Amino acid sequence: MKKVIEGVYSVQLAAGIVCLAVFLIAVLIQIFSRYLRIPIPWTDDLAVYSFTWSVFMGAAAMVHGKRHFAFTSLGDTLTGIPKHILAILIFSAMGAFALLMVVHGMEAARAFWNHQWISLPQVKMGYTWLCIPIAGATMCLYLVSHIVDEINAIRNLVADQ
Amino acid sequence: MIEIALVILFVGLIAIGVPIAFSLGIVAYTGIALIPALPRVVVFVRMFHGLNSFVLLAVPLFILAANIMNQGKISQKLINFSLSLVGHIRGGLAHANILVSMFFAGVSGSSQADTAGVGKILIPSMEESGYDKETAVGVTAASSTIGSIIPPSIVMVVYAGISNTPVSALFLAGIVPGVLVGLSMMAVVYAVALRKNFPKVDAIDFRKIWQHFKESLPALLTPVIIVGGIVTGFYTATEAAAFACLYALIIGLFVYKTIRLRDLPTILIDTLKLSSLSLFALATASALGQLMAHYQISRIIFDFFSGSALGTGAFVGIIVLFFLFIGTFMDGIPAMILFVPVILPSARALGIDPVHLGIIVTMTLSMGLVTPPYGLCLLIAASISNITIERAFRGTLPYFMVAVATLLLVAFFPDIVLTIPRLLMPSLF
Amino acid sequence: ARESATGGAINLVVAHNQTSTDNPYQFGMVEFKNVLERLSGGSMTVTVHAGTLGTNESELIEQLQLGAVDLVVASPGFMTRIGVPEVNILALLYLFDDFEHWERAVDGDFGREMRDIIAQRTNNDFMIMGYWSAGVRHFYGSRPIVEPTDARGLRIRLQDSPVQQAFWSQVGAIPAQVGWGELYQALQQGTVDAAENDFTNFSLQDHHRTRNGRFISETYHDFTTRLLLANGNRLNRFTPQQQQWIQEAAEAATAKEREVTYRMLDESRSRVIAEGGTVNQVNLPAFRQIALPIQDQFARDNNMTQLLEAVRATR
Ligand code: NA
Ligand code: NA
Numbered sequence: 001m002k003k004v005i006e007g008v009y010s011v012q013l014a015a016g017i018v019c020l021a022v023f024l025i026a027v028l029i030q031i032f033s034r035y036l037r038i039p040i041p042w043t044d045d046l047a048v049y050s051f052t053w054s055v056f057m058g059a060a061a062m063v064h065g066k067r068h069f070a071f072t073s074l075g076d077t078l079t080g081i082p083k084h085i086l087a088i089l090i091f092s093a094m095g096a097f098a099l100l101m102v103v104h105g106m107e108a109a110r111a112f113w114n115h116q117w118i119s120l121p122q123v124k125m126g127y128t129w130l131c132i133p134i135a136g137a138t139m140c141l142y143l144v145s146h147i148v149d150e151i152n153a154i155r156n157l158v159a160d161q
Numbered sequence: 162m163i164e165i166a167l168v169i170l171f172v173g174l175i176a177i178g179v180p181i182a183f184s185l186g187i188v189a190y191t192g193i194a195l196i197p198a199l200p201r202v203v204v205f206v207r208m209f210h211g212l213n214s215f216v217l218l219a220v221p222l223f224i225l226a227a228n229i230m231n232q233g234k235i236s237q238k239l240i241n242f243s244l245s246l247v248g249h250i251r252g253g254l255a256h257a258n259i260l261v262s263m264f265f266a267g268v269s270g271s272s273q274a275d276t277a278g279v280g281k282i283l284i285p286s287m288e289e290s291g292y293d294k295e296t297a298v299g300v301t302a303a304s305s306t307i308g309s310i311i312p313p314s315i316v317m318v319v320y321a322g323i324s325n326t327p328v329s330a331l332f333l334a335g336i337v338p339g340v341l342v343g344l345s346m347m348a349v350v351y352a353v354a355l356r357k358n359f360p361k362v363d364a365i366d367f368r369k370i371w372q373h374f375k376e377s378l379p380a381l382l383t384p385v386i387i388v389g390g391i392v393t394g395f396y397t398a399t400e401a402a403a404f405a406c407l408y409a410l411i412i413g414l415f416v417y418k419t420i421r422l423r424d425l426p427t428i429l430i431d432t433l434k435l436s437s438l439s440l441f442a443l444a445t446a447s448a449l450g451q452l453m454a455h456y457q458i459s460r461i462i463f464d465f466f467s468g469s470a471l472g473t474g475a476f477v478g479i480i481v482l483f484f485l486f487i488g489t490f491m492d493g494i495p496a497m498i499l500f501v502p503v504i505l506p507s508a509r510a511l512g513i514d515p516v517h518l519g520i521i522v523t524m525t526l527s528m529g530l531v532t533p534p535y536g537l538c539l540l541i542a543a544s545i546s547n548i549t550i551e552r553a554f555r556g557t558l559p560y561f562m563v564a565v566a567t568l569l570l571v572a573f574f575p576d577i578v579l580t581i582p583r584l585l586m587p588s589l590f
Numbered sequence: 591a592r593e594s595a596t597g598g599a600i601n602l603v604v605a606h607n608q609t610s611t612d613n614p615y616q617f618g619m620v621e622f623k624n625v626l627e628r629l630s631g632g633s634m635t636v637t638v639h640a641g642t643l644g645t646n647e648s649e650l651i652e653q654l655q656l657g658a659v660d661l662v663v664a665s666p667g668f669m670t671r672i673g674v675p676e677v678n679i680l681a682l683l684y685l686f687d688d689f690e691h692w693e694r695a696v697d698g699d700f701g702r703e704m705r706d707i708i709a710q711r712t713n714n715d716f717m718i719m720g721y722w723s724a725g726v727r728h729f730y731g732s733r734p735i736v737e738p739t740d741a742r743g744l745r746i747r748l749q750d751s752p753v754q755q756a757f758w759s760q761v762g763a764i765p766a767q768v769g770w771g772e773l774y775q776a777l778q779q780g781t782v783d784a785a786e787n788d789f790t791n792f793s794l795q796d797h798h799r800t801r802n803g804r805f806i807s808e809t810y811h812d813f814t815t816r817l818l819l820a821n822g823n824r825l826n827r828f829t830p831q832q833q834q835w836i837q838e839a840a841e842a843a844t845a846k847e848r849e850v851t852y853r854m855l856d857e858s859r860s861r862v863i864a865e866g867g868t869v870n871q872v873n874l875p876a877f878r879q880i881a882l883p884i885q886d887q888f889a890r891d892n893n894m895t896q897l898l899e900a901v902r903a904t905r
Contacts, residue, residue, distance in 0.1 A: 016433045055441060069438060071178050105205055
């Protein structure tokens, strides 16, 4: 199970940096195409949507590393079982939102599936919208794993007592 | 009634430690779900389009440029140059700390990159030279807020996107206030240094200054390339950020030779991590913004200010206080997404220049980077020195106060901000 | 449409993408609100959003499709995005000779046909309630153009519309990508050499005071159409009486929007000249000559030759 999750995480991080790199290159092409007076209209759409993808992939990957900005004051004052229960509560709240990202992200992707990029009508917007449910699903995966870790920690504590 | 319940939900989620980005999203979803017949999927449509703005593309690009520069040991070179300039004054390391933040601000659009890059080197060396930990951390954290005020600035880019203000005008407007904040902090250092008898580094040596200047010249040229390129129209702000990445990469690979190609994935991962955290929060804040639009909050604020006898001064004062408060628990970017659209119509009606408002908001939110409990620069600096947030903030306080004083000066005398952009871009005003 | 908390009145949400309230769209939507609230005797209320529900037309379209908004204004270019390429006929350059011609076409058979095509192709998700306009677009740049060849080599900022790009490429200009918000800078500093828009739009952004925007050549290349859209499926849930009121309010709003657009057009043109913009006439037949084959090609590609001929015949 852990292996699968680490694998998903690596793929997701790689997808994120590829999107980031594509996005940087698209913006650079745009500058040079204007100076060389060669119109390349698709750089605009490519830049915006690879950017959007990289943000969602990055944000999901950050759930794996528990890096999202949060207040830790309450958690810091707790120790033992209450601390782990609080962590489960937090992960569950995040998980609820991640689950909604899957459900409604799919709904949006379906509703707008056949919309197109203006500059490249061959590309369907549906693929672009998929970043939301994919980010949501991977977040759920990481969060379930975090919750399992917390439950195991509580079990160990109970066993020790 | 619903509004109050939503505020309580938000405060509750944040207080128990749910990440800010998720708290914003959950509140937005709950609020929209409570409006009959408004489809819930709207939350996610708004998240998607919140990111779908050409100006926002500059955010990861500026972070990437700063990361490439950091990897290229630019911070070390800028520190050497600053030390050679001000090291001979009493409290030399502290002065250099502030000065290097001003230089680094011209390279980087992000204050956090400055705290991390410069703090890692200067906090330990200040402590070794006999500065107390509070001062080392306080000076570092406080001075890195300048990074968001002196151009380029990610916060200004986001403000420009929300308010439809030219980024170039904002960048130009940030120069004077940024330098003023730096100089006033140096004045405080000078006063404290005399009282606490901080050490000097060594005597002034012009040959050394020249040598360090030559070494840091490629870095010192970055702001000229970024701001100059935008003002002369070589490229737009977003493209300038991409160009800055290319420039940093070229000097890192070929001039300083401190970056190897195989370092690139790591640099990209670091950039992805830092930028996606802010931008995901921005996306969920946009969703909450839709809810606020639905309740027509900006209309309510507008009616309040146009119906009351409060003048421009009171309005500006309230804005400063409000954003100082918001900054204690929220990142600047989502805070702007939520509240700039709300105050903008009122500000326009009161005749406040949007560029001036942008500088006020940027400066106020940059103060939020050092106010506990949620002040990113304070957290980073405190963790480098391994002291508590309370001690760190005590050290920051004198510099924070003088920065607030500068902020008020700038807020009530728009000419300080607007003179340079008016001079260089007269047609905008 | 949603039941409001106060006494069961039905609330409609209408939105456009302009944040300025001194805008023809806003006048039109406020008229819609006034008329509908009067006709329904207060049993239907309207909330107008000026840019607060999104300044991006794609997003407004999506929210309309989802039912989050009841009425939006959008340019035809965004309908091509949702897979109705036919609507791009409205974006063809030199399709209309003047606003009289435009009104005859969109208020006549052509307009009805377009409405049916869009409703049919989108399963009634998008129903045209009225044809609005954002003025007539002209060329403005670093030098005046009289003949099409004068634009050769100029980097011109264009909308994302294939038919427009085809026209200007044919002329010999080079289409360039710059966001609307960044265009002032781009013109001032020479990132682009030219752009095209209507007097009201570009003068509100002071483009005529820039180095590369001060020569306005009246090319009249686009008598623009903007679509007032409702979600047809949601509309059907109202009673026939309510639908009747909405229809009437939309008609009143359309009349108002056009009236304000035409008025602002003259005002803006005078203001531009007063503020130092230089305005010149162009060799219109030569420009039109270039547009005709592009129109024919478009009509052939999209099976719309008859419709195109119908528009031409309403001259
Ligand atoms: Na900066
Ligand atoms: Na510093």
